[in-house]
Amino acid sequence: MTTDKQTLLRVEDLVKHFPIYRGVIRRKVGAVRAVDGVSFEIKQGETLGLVGESGCGKTTTGRTILRLYEPTSGHVYFKGQDLAHLKPEEMRKARKDIQIIFQDPYASLNPRMTVREIIGEPMLAFGIASGKEIDDRVAELLDLVSLDHNYASRYPHEFSGGQRQRIGVARALAMNPSFIVCDEPISALDVSIQAQIVNLLEDLQKELNLTYLFIAHDLSMVRHISDRVAVMYLGIIVEIANRKDVYVNPLHPYTQALLSSIPVADPKFYEEHQRIILEGDVPSPANPPSGCRFRTRCPIADEHCAEVQPVLREITSGHFVACLKVTPIDDQKEVIN
Ligand SMILES: Nc1ncnc2c1ncn2[C@@H]1O[C@H](COP(=O)(O)OP(=O)(O)OP(=O)(O)O)[C@@H](O)[C@H]1O
């Protein structure tokens, strides 16, 4: 249970629009509404999985929380401060405590730096250690991610994908953070290696009391690691609930479609659940559909869905859904009476 834990991060109505410019004078002609009003909280020690198709705004959400992208509007409360409105110097200090692990372990490590330089870089940047202290800390971090100490003098190209991601994890841990955005840390790895990295992240979470936002594009990848799961579509969250509710009782038609596309070993599941195949592409986030953004691909949408944009409503305790067709039990009673 996570209810008695303290909230570590609270994201409130976060918006990130990327302006679109045209012409010689670079006139602003519109905006990519990559993140368009996202709210959620993560408790201390918890993992929130963030799932959705390519381009729905997961990375932008993670990067905007860390202020790697400047938020257009909204709040990111973290340990009593609103990160979205911190001055650059204050934000620099806060960065020690919040880190990111990137999707592609091949592109995210500088090929010209040794493992020692890569892992030790944040310590040098913050000026908190030098020389022998860095060597000792690098050795300690290599231990933590189960890599040999002797690897410190080697270069990224000498390692496999899984080993590189361990180096990325060690670098993220260098400053003793309490919160880490894991942006698809296993998507680029072989399936056989994915479980190892997930296990490593879980062990580290217990050992170091870490809190994760774990991003993935399909629900099978976050099933094991998440306490709660948020499902994103075209810049907004359409469903958020604890893990069991999302996998056993998905309520939003988009979550149901995502879930039905995961292969399962249990044949009984196939008998009970029809496979839902989503038609068409995700619409452009520069020009999202009116009303419900999912309506153009939704199997149960009607005219009403084109007019009203649904907001997240609590359907059962802790289970929030943004769909006009899914109503809380109390509302249903009112309609019947
Ligand atoms: N720096 C940027 N400038 C302009 N548009 C951007 C920028 N970064 C992202 N976008 C756009 O914002 C939208 C959301 O992108 P984002 O990378 O956050 O999606 P994602 O859910 O992480 O996708 P993926 O699963 O492919 O990583 C996309 O339409 C993308 O093209």
Ligand SMILES: [Mg+2]
């Ligand atoms: Mg991404």
